[in-house]
Amino acid sequence: MFVLVNLKTYPCDPVAVAEAVRDVDESTDARLAVAPQATHLERVAETGAETWAQHVDSIDHGSNTGQTLAESVADAGAVGTLLNHSERRLKLADIDGAVQAAERAGLETVVCANNPAQIGAAAALGPDAVAVEPPELIGTGTPVSQADPDVVEDAVDAAQHVDRDVSVLCGAGISTGDDVVAAGDLGSEGVLLASGVAKADDPTAALEDLVEPL
Numbered sequence: 001m002f003v004l005v006n007l008k009t010y011p012c013d014p015v016a017v018a019e020a021v022r023d024v025d026e027s028t029d030a031r032l033a034v035a036p037q038a039t040h041l042e043r044v045a046e047t048g049a050e051t052w053a054q055h056v057d058s059i060d061h062g063s064n065t066g067q068t069l070a071e072s073v074a075d076a077g078a079v080g081t082l083l084n085h086s087e088r089r090l091k092l093a094d095i096d097g098a099v100q101a102a103e104r105a106g107l108e109t110v111v112c113a114n115n116p117a118q119i120g121a122a123a124a125l126g127p128d129a130v131a132v133e134p135p136e137l138i139g140t141g142t143p144v145s146q147a148d149p150d151v152v153e154d155a156v157d158a159a160q161h162v163d164r165d166v167s168v169l170c171g172a173g174i175s176t177g178d179d180v181v182a183a184g185d186l187g188s189e190g191v192l193l194a195s196g197v198a199k200a201d202d203p204t205a206a207l208e209d210l211v212e213p214l
């Protein structure tokens with residue numbers, strides 16, 4: 001299972017969480033990664049934790065102001081990027097362009113979507129993975145894999161119908177190992193989570209709990 005910890009703009013210490021991700025990754029068969037804010041990418045990557053960007057724009061080098069270039073996040077040490085997170089929604093054409101920009105820079109891609117219908121559209125753009133995250137469950141502590149299992153199974157079906165090479169992740173409210181196991185049982189190859197780790201008093205303990213049953 002892939003466990004991708006999105007730090008959003010939570011007021012946590014990104015380096016401390018990254019060190020926890022690195023250390024727990026070494027003790028489990030699961031794959032752990034962390035997605036800090038763009039300005040923290042370099043410091044986080046220097047910890048040795050697998051580092052992802054939260055977003056890149058559908059742009060190339062040139063006259064673009066205030067945007068995030070895929071090559072720059074790769075230079076900072078990111079190996080992948082989230083795209084179209086529910087809190088950073090893009091138009092379809094911009095998701096397509098951002099997937100291409102990320103691939104040009106050698107970044108792995110996870111395109112987020114709100115529901116199975118959007119998952120099918122996202123999978124058609126050819127990312128490495130898609131992630132279904134019902135917005136109403138994000139940040140609630142109510143896990144999508146237990147509260148709304150149909151949305152995960154339907155997302156897996158929708159993606160496989162379009163492109164069997166696109167992996168499916170799920171997220172929203174995931175905070176325990178049982179939530180991760182439930183996600184896997186529904187066909188999900190990984191989870192996205194944020195508050196369960198970024199807001200934890202002890203991120204290492206939170207991560208250990210997440211991967212313990214894996």
Ligand SMILES: O=C(CO)COP(=O)(O)O
Pocket residue numbers: 006085133137138139140141171172173174192193194195196
């Ligand atoms: O948006 C999310 C991960 O990208 C999920 O957030 P929570 O884990 O806080 O519900």
